[in-house]
Amino acid sequence: MPTPLPSTSISEVSDSKTIALQMEKVSVYYGSNLAVKDVYLEIPEHEIVAFIGPSGCGKSTILRCFNRMNDLIPSARVDGRILFDGEEITGKRVDPVELRRRVGMVFQKPNPFPKSIYDNITFGARINGYQGNYDELVERSLRGAALWDEVKDKLQESGLGLSGGQQQRLCIARAIAIEPEVILMDEPCSALDPISTIKVEELMHELKERYTIVIVTHNMQQASRVSDRTAFFNAVATDQGGKMGYLVEYNHTQDIFSNPKEEYTRDYVSGRFG
Amino acid sequence: MKTDVSSRVVDKGQKQSHFTANLGSRYTIDRIFKYAAWGATGVSILILVWLLVTIVADGIGTLNWNFITSFPSRRAENAGIIAALVGTVWVMCLVALFTVPLGVGAGIFLEEFAEDNWFTRLVEINIGNLAGVPSIIYGLLGLAVFARIMQPITGGRSVLSGSLTLSLLILPVVIVSTREALRAIPNSLRLAGYALGATRWQVIWSHVLPAAVPGILTGVILALSRAIGETAPLIAVGAAVFISFLPEGLQSQFTAMPIQIYNWVGRPQEEFHYIAASGIIVLMAMLLVMNGVAVYLRNHFQKDF
Numbered sequence: 326m327p328t329p330l331p332s333t334s335i336s337e338v339s340d341s342k343t344i345a346l347q348m349e350k351v352s353v354y355y356g357s358n359l360a361v362k363d364v365y366l367e368i369p370e371h372e373i374v375a376f377i378g379p380s381g382c383g384k385s386t387i388l389r390c391f392n393r394m395n396d397l398i399p400s401a402r403v404d405g406r407i408l409f410d411g412e413e414i415t416g417k418r419v420d421p422v423e424l425r426r427r428v429g430m431v432f433q434k435p436n437p438f439p440k441s442i443y444d445n446i447t448f449g450a451r452i453n454g455y456q457g458n459y460d461e462l463v464e465r466s467l468r469g470a471a472l473w474d475e476v477k478d479k480l481q482e483s484g485l486g487l488s489g490g491q492q493q494r495l496c497i498a499r500a501i502a503i504e505p506e507v508i509l510m511d512e513p514c515s516a517l518d519p520i521s522t523i524k525v526e527e528l529m530h531e532l533k534e535r536y537t538i539v540i541v542t543h544n545m546q547q548a549s550r551v552s553d554r555t556a557f558f559n560a561v562a563t564d565q566g567g568k569m570g571y572l573v574e575y576n577h578t579q580d581i582f583s584n585p586k587e588e589y590t591r592d593y594v595s596g597r598f599g
Numbered sequence: 600m601k602t603d604v605s606s607r608v609v610d611k612g613q614k615q616s617h618f619t620a621n622l623g624s625r626y627t628i629d630r631i632f633k634y635a636a637w638g639a640t641g642v643s644i645l646i647l648v649w650l651l652v653t654i655v656a657d658g659i660g661t662l663n664w665n666f667i668t669s670f671p672s673r674r675a676e677n678a679g680i681i682a683a684l685v686g687t688v689w690v691m692c693l694v695a696l697f698t699v700p701l702g703v704g705a706g707i708f709l710e711e712f713a714e715d716n717w718f719t720r721l722v723e724i725n726i727g728n729l730a731g732v733p734s735i736i737y738g739l740l741g742l743a744v745f746a747r748i749m750q751p752i753t754g755g756r757s758v759l760s761g762s763l764t765l766s767l768l769i770l771p772v773v774i775v776s777t778r779e780a781l782r783a784i785p786n787s788l789r790l791a792g793y794a795l796g797a798t799r800w801q802v803i804w805s806h807v808l809p810a811a812v813p814g815i816l817t818g819v820i821l822a823l824s825r826a827i828g829e830t831a832p833l834i835a836v837g838a839a840v841f842i843s844f845l846p847e848g849l850q851s852q853f854t855a856m857p858i859q860i861y862n863w864v865g866r867p868q869e870e871f872h873y874i875a876a877s878g879i880i881v882l883m884a885m886l887l888v889m890n891g892v893a894v895y896l897r898n899h900f901q902k903d904f
Binding site for chain 1: 714715785787788790791792793794795796797798801805806809810
């Protein structure tokens with residue numbers, strides 16, 4: 326028996342905005358477990374959209390649908406329509422390798438390759454057949470991630486020698502080196518100290534000019550600081566004893582935090598649970 | 600309300616008595632374990648030193664350049680180990696040539712490509728079991744398959760037959776250690792590669808394998824160290840004990856150091872026991888060189904991180 330969902334409120338993006346990513350009735354299963362149910366979502370170009378919600382509500386799972394990282398989990402199955410630039414990206418006809426060049430990703434824990442800073446940046450470009458000058462690409466990407474001045478004299482040194490915050494910006498530089506249209510960030514600051522967090526947040530504001538950004542965060546202050554729109558996910562217990570996530574409310578960040586339509590949202594953003 | 604106060608004081612006293620630090624006896628147990636562990640280490644090192652000292656004392660007198668460069672002889676003072684030494688080098692090179700591509704390849708397949716189904720689980724269980732099969736069984740298999748059935752190819756009781764037999768023996772070890780080395784690579788490294796639009800092979804070749812090389816090398820060298828000392832399977836396959844020529848090709852007859860040593864130890868004359876000890880010194884020196892190379896390679900590859 327499908328568990329009925331509590332009421333939800335999803336605001337549509339106004340017509341004047343171009344939609345970069347869109348979800349229609351997306352559900353994700355792990356094996357026979359329904360992990361996230363019936364997500365409808367529209368993400369406009371050049372905006373930052375934050376996913377917030379308690380643990381286990383499926384926000385990371387939904388994020389990974391956009392670059393099909395769920396394909397790497399053998400038991401995962403994604404239902405529904407996911408559109409990127411108006412084209413469907415689910416199904417066999419779309420190559421996930423090609424998709425991931427256009428939809429980059431930054432992970433929770435900084436994970437630079439155990440190679441030089443230079444090679445970290447050029448790897449993605451090399452495998453995707455980059456035709457231009459690699460030295461310029463490295464400088465451009467590192468400048469784009471506000472890291473150039475700190476590392477320009479040690480490009481041949483290991484990326485693992487950098488501090489945590491620098492490593493995360495290296496990962497962002499690595500992601501933008503392959504000129505994606507969207508950058509997905511899965512709790513990018515949760516392993517960083519407050520100063521590094523601020524640097525990454527400032528960087529996100531700059532990146533917004535050129536990229537669409539979707540960020541998962543546990544930190545509600547971060548969501549309110551950086552994002553234009555916020556999606557609040559919640560989890561309900563299922564009959565089988567597991568948890569099932571669903572989208573409660575999606576709106577402009579200001580409305581989510583100061584004028585939420587749903588009671589769950591109000592309780593969560595005011596710190597009453599989660 | 601005096602009673603209240605006094606009862607509170609009693610309470611306080613009881614609270615303190617909930618814990619008895621007993622530091623003295625806890626530290627005593629600490630010390631006992633320290634000495635026990637120290638003793639265990641000491642005993643094993645002592646046995647090893649004793650073994651080395653007796654071998655060196657027995658063998659150093661007859662260990663000279665003449666011993667290393669001479670062929671076996673019926674007279675102990677003329678006998679040398681060159682045939683066995685070169686035979687062992689031949690066998691080791693061939694075994695490495697067969698097991699590295701096969702074992703590492705199989706390990707990569709099972710760890711990175713194979714889906715988790717009944718077939719791969721069956722393969723896994725069997726590889727685990729094969730690693731524990733006694734070496735003489737491999738010797739008999741080698742005799743039947745490589746020396747007899749495949750005689751037109753291998754030339755019978757040849758270097759090639761012996762090497763193939765030892766390769767079978769250590770393949771499971773190489774496969775298992777390759778898989779363990781790959782499993783130790785954090786998944787975040789793979790995800791980083793995939794997220795940049797890499798295919799599975801690009802992720803494995805560019806990131807997973809380079810990171811796993813030190814672990815894989817260690818496993819391969821340990822497996823080869825096992826192969827170098829194996830005697831039983833080579834005797835079963837039919838390595839000769841008295842050979843006065845060096846192997847000229849894959850189908851050539853051969854002998855190996857453990858067999859030569861075994862043969863000398865079995866002779867009644869005491870002189871042969873001394874040159875057996877000399878042979879053991881040469882074998883251990885070779886083992887030491889192999890392990891040294893392994894440590895060097897491992898450190899070299901780890902520096903590149």
